[in-house]
Amino acid sequence: MSSTLPQQGPIAPDALEEQPVGAVTRRTVLTGAAAATAAATVGAPLDTPAHAHSVDPNSREHMVLFVLLSSTLTGIPADKLAPGFRLAPPPTSPPTVPEPPIDLAKSVPGSDPVDVKREYLTWANEKHPSGLEHLLRLVRTNLNASDRDRAIIDALRFDDGDKSKTAYDVDAKYLARSIVLMWYLGAWYEPAELRALRKDPSRTPTFQVISPKAYTQAWALRVAQAHPMGFSEMQFGYWTRPPSELLDFM
């Protein structure tokens, strides 16, 4: 069984599963209580706690969508954020028109010993389940767009005052920024904090380092062709020469 976010329309928790609600499938057995809870809460409003499990960190497909989302937002290749990540079928090189559609069920979210992606998906899902669902749906909708990155980013770039956007859109925009900061800094800046900072930039931002692991996996200084401070994986004397090219770091 596969679990896939719907491409459009209002999200009902049961829609997460392609198969009929309540069907005991290998997937629901494998994912255990979380999936079972989601399946049992048909028709629950978006913001109830029960709905928190609409995105399932144990779902391979949700993880693939999260890695694709993260890669688009951060600009860092998916297989660097999630070592071992690969899409099925892989993009053709050179690209053909049309590219064959991505099969989420066969894509691999990566298997890496550090696995910070799981910590991040779980974290974001616990903090803002409906916002995360909104973002993953955005990826799902644009999965086979000719320029997926552009389509996703364009949907998240607008002024807060834009009348054509809903409150969900605005929430999703700031959650997207929180997710970028999570990957870059290993720290969590609440979407509401980011919004407040835009209103009053003089305030001192509050944030929380997610975990020691998250700190050591942060990308900001890898993007600077360096390493998180206090977590060098380089050799004595490397600093006396210019670093390898940026591409080698990502």
Add this chain to the structure above:
Amino acid sequence: MAGEIDKIVWDVAIVGSGFAGALIANELGKGRRRVIVLEAGAGVPPNINAYMRRFYLASAKVPESPYTPEIFGENGLSDPNKVNAGRPTVLSLNPKGRFGDWTDPKQAYLIQTGPRPFASTYDRVAGGTSHWLGTCLRFVPNDFKMKSQYGQLADWPIEYKDLNSWYGEAEKELGVSADVDEQKFGGIEFPPGYHYQMRKIPNSTTDQYVHESLNKSPLTEAETGFLGMGTAVTEIPVRGVPAARNSEPYRNRRACAGNTNCIPICPIQAKYDPTITLNDAMNTGFVKLSERTVASEIVVGQNGLISEIKYIRYKTDTGKRAETGSVKARIYVIAANAIETPRLLLMSTNGGRTPKGIANTSDMVGRNLMDHPYYVVWGMSPKQIYPYRGPLITSGIGDLCDGPFRRERAAFRIDIGNEGWNFVVGGDPNVTTLDFVNGLNKSGLNRAADESDKLLGNEALFGKDLVARLNDKFTRQFRCGFLIEQTPDRDNRVTLSSKFADGLDLPRPQISYNLSDYTRRGFVAAYRMKNLLFGKMGLTEFTKVDPEDPTRFEEEIDRKPVPLNYTGAGHIMGTCRMGDDPKESVVDNFQRSHDHKNLYLVGSSTFPTGATANPTLTIAALSLRTAKHILDTDFRR
């Protein structure tokens, strides 16, 4: 209720297990003297995992962040009133009324009466202030004779030549990487054939850019005349900084891997810290460390000799006192630091028999508190210089630290940072990343095209645009700092607070502190040097002084008011000055109290002047010299 350690008479009792205490304990242990070390804070941990975890999780990765006691309590900063062995933090140096108000005794361990903040901090834990950089500069010869050479500050009762071999011994114990020929400047000489333990730490890409920019063509008198060096300055070399940081495996520790984290903590102990010597000391079998044991009073006998030291033990940072007791020894060594040492001396009133405290007939205990006020500046380089790589500092400019100008103004030394803007703007990489993700401009790097200085930024980016922008900004960041020699001033002073105590009900240190005109003239020269350097490097300057910063002051430079400020260098010195005259000084040149022949006060509290070099190597050299003196004179065999 007395403890186990009270039952015997020790040869030597040492208060404090930092650089001075650990080195002396080890030498005495090797000399088969039974030593008890009283450490106010926690003991040596079995490994540094807990420190690293605390560091990784800290939102503010300040120098004190890996160590105990905890900086934060349930409601913000820990209340120093409740902490048994408290310590200052840079988080409580903020403007009045804000978080970390420097004048608020509920947030700041030191009771600061001003007019300016004393900005340096220290740790209270076995191994002392391990959040040091590793810099192992020697003083230059004239640093020891400022009065006789330049008519300013004070002379030391010893000279460079008295310390030369002890510097060598200290370098051996700490394990220093440097090149002898490169370190011969400012009159520094080495014994024939001398070499450092390890080859020098290579300079960074940032260092190389500074050196090349500054010396592309010979400098002119018009450019460098302001320095007052007495001779034409046509070249200003950037030199490697000697460091107790392994460039190859040394004494069972690894070579530096460039973690760019010497402060707060080296994750692989490639940088020396005193827990290494402390472990050696305990391995002699003659040294015992008693942790969480706060010395509370030095007791003097009728014969004028110290007879015992009373202590209070506790089990947890904020828990109740567990027991009290006292240790007896033939010789006593106070190695607390230049704030805690005078505090203990002043607390020791012996029920009114010594109302001015111990070792204080000169009234000099607690006076002449010094730091190297640190003037920090930053900018963006026109080309990529790749900071955030290598040790925090690999090179500096030391050649300008001595000359005839010292008759008129304070000397300075320049540190070249390898850590981009981590130390400034509120802490990068976070600030600049947040700016470009969320459309802010706290770093100053996300300005709108009209160059307005608004805090709201121009761009909020996702994706590959974000990568490109951050790469461009981070790889061009430059930061340097000027360590400025500070005059010893009687009223820069550590006393005891009459109102505020710590968790053990011991009075907290009260500090009055200011910058003299002579010191501030050093800032003015540093400011001009910054202009020369930034001009040569083609930097765009981003240095900003918060209008409410309590360290801010203004100087008129070229008929314009210029805002300046300082941070602490962590170099706490001067409060038990050494000298030949017992009326004007606290200890003699072996750091022995003039008043009590079996009492030594060690560490940078005994420095009569601070020079511009980081004090640690000089602390270590003086400590080894004192240890030898104790073995040779107090325990003649």
